[in-house]
Amino acid sequence: MGSHREPDNQAVGLVKGNAASNGAEALLEVTDMVVNYGRIQALHGISLHVAPGELVTLLGANGAGKTTTMRALSGLLPLTRGRILLEGRDITQMKAHERVGEGLIQAPEGRGVFPGMTVQENLDMGCYGRPFKQKAEYNKTLDWVYELFPRMLERRKQVGGTLSGGEQQMLAIGRSLMARPKLLLLDEPSMGLAPMIIQQIFRIITEINKQGTTVLLVEQNAQQALSRSDRAYILETGEVTKTGSGAELLTDPAVKSAYLGVG
């Protein structure tokens, strides 16, 4: 496979953190988002933003509303109240597949590879909702994904169901990248994986971000996630209770005792 080339539509070469703090140039801007499951309110009006090029983490205990947030952003759950802007455009009423078309891509939850399809076929499914206009662009993106995940190249003819857990997670992320995300949503990509594989997944996420893809990450591995994130939001029972840079939150006493198991 050829040398690395990023997909053209990505925000490559941004000085990281520049547009980070004010939200004025946000790629994603969420205001006062309320989500209900029937009569139960799971999100009580959360606001957050992600600037182009950022890696932002959502941290929170089990049941805090992290998955609900991600699913609402993807269009899988309707908002009771609030607004979602992508590149300044209101997408609150857009259906999930339309958001995919706009480059808002969530990696499949629980890995979710197609077990009977080969690695290559799984990757091809990734561009289903956001087709390539030219074969050359497809080739370029495929090269990029195989470069990030050389293991997938080795195993491109193997069926998804026979991959290890870590490999399936890599395939799930790779498949999302085939859709050339403007914003990649990852909900606990390290879940259930061995420590060494977790390290690898985090390294790859960091690499994807460094190469220009904006990432919103949900993670339980607070130490790993914060140390690699530009910024993070702490979510508690459906509300954002704290936000700051990854470095700030790593040394925050309350964050340390609640999420880092120290202090």
Ligand SMILES: Nc1ncnc2c1ncn2[C@@H]1O[C@H](COP(=O)(O)OP(=O)(O)OP(=O)(O)O)[C@@H](O)[C@H]1O
């Ligand atoms: N389909 C559903 N119907 C009713 N309540 C739900 C549904 N899905 C989630 N909830 C509730 O909404 C709240 C937030 O759940 P959510 O899955 O967003 O949490 P989470 O932060 O992702 O937790 P975890 O870390 O365990 O994945 C929880 O109280 C949960 O029980």
Ligand SMILES: [Mg+2]
């Ligand atoms: Mg969850």
